[in-house]
Amino acid sequence: MEKQPILRVENLKTYFYTEDGVVKAVDGVTFDLYEGETLGIVGESGSGKSVTSLSIMRLLDEKGKIVDGKIIFKGKNLLELSEAEMRKIRGNEIAMIFQEPMVALNPVYTIGDQIMEAIMLHQNVGESKAREIAIDLLRKVGIPEPEKRVDQYPHQLSGGMRQRAMIAMALSCRPSILIADEPTTALDVTIQAQILDLMKELQKEYGMALIMITHDMGVIAEMADRVVVMYAGRVVEYGEVHEIFKKPRHPYTYGLLSSIPRLDVEQEKLKSIPGTVPDPLSFPSGCKFHPRCEFAQERCKNEEPELVEVEPGHFSRCFFWEKLKELEVK
């Protein structure tokens, strides 16, 4: 069956016009998101993951401009909506949770105040009803004694608890898409796992699509149905999670995967990708990954590869993706 994507990002280009020059933070990103699925966006720091999500929400600061592309949500191009129409989408249709639960809640209001704000904004309910809904939501996200917690301030809650409260806030209007920008990075491992479980559960319950942004391949393996691998503002690989994990077709993905510790295979040393993410103001010519790529050839320096479909539904931006195939056989 051929499903219609609920969200389609097409050739998105978001540039920042800074004093030092133009930062091409997102440069031609394309992906689809289907109803109820989880799409992972993975990549190193600075690869443009957050900018992609902020572009979808149209929440870039004044320096950031979406210079090209389309963001089609339920048939409408979000980039053509007025600010007022966009506000109705935010929170109501597409919600977002952030990396730092410590700072994503306003310190001067109670948890309840903030969840109620979101509820009353989009649903036509009074204060006492909103409070009831807020308490229910807190219970649903697994906060013990929600009647008490609802009146507490963010600083009285632990990090995991705050992230749960953030999730409650984001879910308050039953959005059809939830964008989670590194929701667990700031939390410790056990709490990370709990939050991820919670999100999975809630996703199932609410039937919403989830965009999971992370730089942690482990989180992707746990959560995602399909994966977008980003590098320097571009999608370098895109496909089903099993495909990508089993048959990576881009050296960058390959590098990311081999830097995960594995217990089933004996490893002498963890591999890491040499070098660092290039300076966004002066990207290398040709393939942006070539200075760090162990398979780089002369061609990579001069010519930038296209995103090619290596297998149905599996795309890679590499001239030599077949080499990786050979590597795998070996």
Add this chain to the structure above:
Amino acid sequence: MRVETKRTLKRFFRNPSAIIGVSLLIFFTVVAIAAPLLAPPLNPMDPSRKVHDPFTMPKVTWKQEPVPPTSKADAEKAFIAKGIAKMLYEKEKEDLVPLALKVVENLSSEELYRVYAKVSPLKSKIKEYLKTVKDKLKKAGLENPDTYINSFMTNDFLLACKKALEGDENFPQVLKSLASEIPNLRKTYLIKIFKEGFPYLDYDHAISVSKEFLKVDGNVIDFLMEKGYIKRKPIRCVDYHIFGMIDGRDIFYGVVWGTRTAFRIGLIVTFFATLIGLFIGSISGYYGGWIDEVLMRITDVFLSIPFLVAAIVLTTFLGTGLDKVMIAMVIFGWMGTARLIRGNILQVKEEQFILAAKALGVRDYLIIMRHVIPNTIFPVVIQASMRMGSLVITAAALSFLGLGAPTGYADWGSLLNYSRNWLLGAQGDVFKYWFALVYPGTAMVLFVLAWNLLGDALRDTFDPRLRG
């Protein structure tokens, strides 16, 4: 009450500067509220009439004493009485007592009694004395003592006593004691009686009258009166004006009603300046871009104009007066707040909870009102409270330049402005007029101090950046 609120209050009142500041402010507030009780806005020349504007300090002019004397005897009486009163007013000179006694003897008993009765603290003493006299007279067998008592202070009284007691065996002793007692009483209370019974006699008038009727030597008059001198010079008279007088005005009255003026200047100017600053600063900080650029350049322009020059220029357009000065202080007083709030907003704007609120679809103005302002407002509140005090000083400086409160306005600055001429005291007595400076000055210093302490305490307690 919420636990959090309780805890904050506790933290606030543990702070010594909060306690001092708040107590001082409560004190000033009480004084301001109770001003009509502490210093009734009555015409001092005629306490049955109210002054029409309590903020214009009633002035004793010495021109309104009624009924010019018509006979030579009256003129003489008035002249002597007033002259003595004035002398006593400045200094309790013992050697004037005989002269005063002469006046007393010349006044009719009714006049005297009126003077005595007017002086409330003395009333009971006089009554007491009258009672003893009455008793003595009764003891002496007098039938109807009251008629005599009415003229108890005069020679008539002594004569009456003498007549009435004639034939009594105790007469010599009674007469003796009475005769010795009456002058004693007079001596003791004379000074008070003059001060309180005739506080504002028209000396100028007395001079002209006395010249006309008495043909008195000019030197004597000068010695007694020094024309025009009493009008401006600070007068210390603890019984009648506890803080003294300056320029014919009661310093206590000025200090009490000046509290209201101080609060009015502080509250109104701070409120409007903060409002304007908040508006411009938050728009500038929140929207950024060219709006920010334009607003901040305007702010810079306002900042680059020296305040005093601006105030002088503005008052040439608007005219002088306290309200005009307040307008000037608002127009040139919002920039600090604007910059402060802009800086804070720039900082808070980067906070993730703002982005989170935007991601929930909250409107811009709601984000400013609900999320930005509450996180940036405390430094502004603190600054405003510190500003409250210093504004009073600025207003005083403008009054000093003649731009501010009109002459005679109940304002600490104006009071200090009067005392400027007397700062050096009198020859040989540097501290002679200290009261003219110290009372209004102390009020002003304490007021400024109170607001600064409050601001400090607020900052220690509430500034989110200092909160542990």
